[in-house]
Amino acid sequence: MNKIKNIGVLTSGGDAPGMNAAIRAVVRAGIYYDLKVTGILRGYEGLIHGDFIEMDRKSVANIIQRGGTILKTARSDAFRTKEGRAEAHRQLVNQGIDALIVIGGDGTFTGAHLLTTEFDYPVVGLPGTIDNDLEGTDFTIGYDTAINTVINAVDKIRDTAESHDRLFIVEVMGRDSGLIALRSGIGVGAEAIMIPEANMGVDGLVTRLESGRKDKSSKIIIVAEGDEVGGAFNVGEVLKEKFPHYDIRVSVLGHIQRGGKPSCMDRVLASRLGVTAVEGLIAGQSGVMVGQKNREILFTPFDHAIKHIDAKEITPAWLKLVEILSL
Numbered sequence: 353m354n355k356i357k358n359i360g361v362l363t364s365g366g367d368a369p370g371m372n373a374a375i376r377a378v379v380r381a382g383i384y385y386d387l388k389v390t391g392i393l394r395g396y397e398g399l400i401h402g403d404f405i406e407m408d409r410k411s412v413a414n415i416i417q418r419g420g421t422i423l424k425t426a427r428s429d430a431f432r433t434k435e436g437r438a439e440a441h442r443q444l445v446n447q448g449i450d451a452l453i454v455i456g457g458d459g460t461f462t463g464a465h466l467l468t469t470e471f472d473y474p475v476v477g478l479p480g481t482i483d484n485d486l487e488g489t490d491f492t493i494g495y496d497t498a499i500n501t502v503i504n505a506v507d508k509i510r511d512t513a514e515s516h517d518r519l520f521i522v523e524v525m526g527r528d529s530g531l532i533a534l535r536s537g538i539g540v541g542a543e544a545i546m547i548p549e550a551n552m553g554v555d556g557l558v559t560r561l562e563s564g565r566k567d568k569s570s571k572i573i574i575v576a577e578g579d580e581v582g583g584a585f586n587v588g589e590v591l592k593e594k595f596p597h598y599d600i601r602v603s604v605l606g607h608i609q610r611g612g613k614p615s616c617m618d619r620v621l622a623s624r625l626g627v628t629a630v631e632g633l634i635a636g637q638s639g640v641m642v643g644q645k646n647r648e649i650l651f652t653p654f655d656h657a658i659k660h661i662d663a664k665e666i667t668p669a670w671l672k673l674v675e676i677l678s679l
């Protein structure tokens with residue numbers, strides 16, 4: 353028997369394009385299955401403070417195409433404490449919310465895992481992060497849009513780099529993950545990518561540039577913000593010393609990568625996963641993230657989703673591909 357009558361939905365951590373499409377799917381699926389849906393503002397922080405709003409089909413009209421999150425988001429220090437989580441649980445019970453859907457990344461799921469285990473409270477997660485650094489799904493909601501934002505920006509940088517015969521070091525997001533750098537680097541035809549998982553180091557980059565073609569008029573190096581060298585400006589300093597003849601510029605793309613209209617891939621992924629999250633809760637799922645792998649929907653326990661064990665596609669074969677293509 354289905355005991356769930358009222359589900360809460362929140363977005364937490366860094367926002368990602370497609371979060372609104374996910375909220376819309378959760379709300380519409382909830383209504384479809386005769387559930388009440390309560391929106392929680394500003395993630396776990398808003399939950400602790402009881403910032404609730406009732407959601408209806410109209411409250412999610414016209415948002416599928418919008419970046420950001422209408423529920424707003426936050427990173428909550430209070431929720432990291434047991435007292436904070438106890439208060440959050442108290443708010444949920446007081447509000448009559450029987451189960452929760454959280455949309456976010458590894459920080460969000462770390463919190464969700466604790467909420468389910470400490471209070472035996474049903475929570476299902478949706479992978480919403482531009483970083484794509486979660487197990488249990490080929491792609492996270494927001495990643496496709498973010499890498500397209502990166503390639504659009506770097507294509508423009510390539511135009512000016514080519515005109516001036518310059519070497520550009522472009523820093524992309526990914527505090528702990530090089531997945532944005534890897535795909536976008538291949539997409540823009542980068543001469544090299546530097547990512548935390550590959551540990552190329554500046555020496556490796558210098559060797560790559562020394563052995564590379566000398567007649568290229570522009571060069572693009574993509575650096576993930578989490579790379580051990582410490583960001584694009586540090587890489588730029590080292591390269592300026594080693595290659596004084598190069599005209600070097602640095603460009604940090606920053607938060608433009610988190611905004612903008614979600615791509616169709618992200619809208620569809622968010623819609624499919626959002627509906628499945630509601631159906632999963634109704635069927636008794638809890639403590640799991642819903643994801644899509646090889647086109648199949650699957651549920652992965654939170655503590656596994658955040659483990660970064662497969663490091664996804666960052667395999668030697670992909671790194672070799674970057675090297676081959678940069679000839």
Ligand code: F6P
Pocket residue numbers: 365366367481482483525526527528577610
């Ligand atoms: O959303 C993930 C992420 O974009 C990381 O790649 C990045 O390091 C981080 O968020 C930055 O977030 P903020 O500026 O919100 O602290």
